[in-house]
Amino acid sequence: MRIGGGLGSNEGDTPIYIANINPQGPVGRRRNVKKGDVVLSVNGQSLVGLTHGQAVALLKATAELAGVTLSLLDGPETSLGSANFVPSWLFWQKLPRSLHVSKSVVLHRAPGASLGFSIVGGADPQRGTEPIHVLFVVQSSPAAADGKLRCGDRLLAVDGHSLELVRHASAVALLKQAGQRVHLQVVSWLGTEL
Template sequence: GPADSLGVSIAGGVGSPLGDVPIFIAMMHPNGLAAQTQKLRVGDRIVSICGTSTEGMTHSQAVSLLKSASGTIELQVVAGGEVSVVTGQQQDPPVSSLSFAGLTSTSIFQDDLGPPQYKTITLDRGPDGLGFSIVGGYGSPHGDLPIYVKTVFAKGAAAEDGRLKRGDQIIAVNGQTLEGVTHEEAVAILKRTKGTVTLTVLS
């Protein structure tokens, strides 16, 4: 429909911050058309858009193609479970999950407020702890959701730092992705952290 939103964020493309990697789905909006098909997954590589191959395409070319397409949009994808985007040092053994360090992706949302802002926030866990609560997770009462910040407490590392906001999505903790983890797993990962904690968040 003309008012419907595709509801995906894509990353990659020739000259992207990750290098010349294929265009892939970096995030999906739970209510977008892409999620409703139940056939697309985060990490899937987009091979062609409406019959046009994405081979050699830049990030912005792919974005404008998706934004200008109207009516039926046909995407050809390769399931990306094996796509490993590792930035910086090659990790050993290779991880078959997405590492979002230094990633810029563009959302194809109707209410486009500019690309999502990935931030790296480093918190020093003090006597009052990290100082925030989380909501969401895989298998949560509301469905399979990302992990979001629910509340930033008045005391604690997050309040002192001032950058973490209610509604921010936590992508990774100390480089460990929270993609597909349950609420309990995310809590355990956060509780296990000591000293300085690095959060990758999407505001």
């Protein structure tokens, strides 16, 4: 099998997932593993939080073993055919929160100035709860100048205040009331854009 993802990978800081399966190999013959499944551990060793290279090394170390135990999470998407599976932005969104790797973004702004991005999502009695995401980043703004915040990023917290289950208006208020130095916790994946 071929894997994708990992910290610092082309997909961003993501969990390790199965990108392709050789149908004649041990995994392919079992037919209970599919492209898109997330690999949590190999023989009890966690792959969560590893780089792609570290995960490959752990898997290669099992090559001579008679048996290998994989702990997998069913991926929210899969694909058929011989091409490598490429997760969509929604694939990452649907994974459990415990598998999201967050990063810190610190933005600086002038007193009373905008941070330079807009958000969507939040708790809503009619629509339910949707995670809060960056809708767009304004050119020539503090967010654009910093360059770490991208359209599609999930906002987890503002200055230590969690945005989980927060109404949209409350999230906007937190952002507006934040000071000149604003600390954001965000999650980025491939599919988010500059």
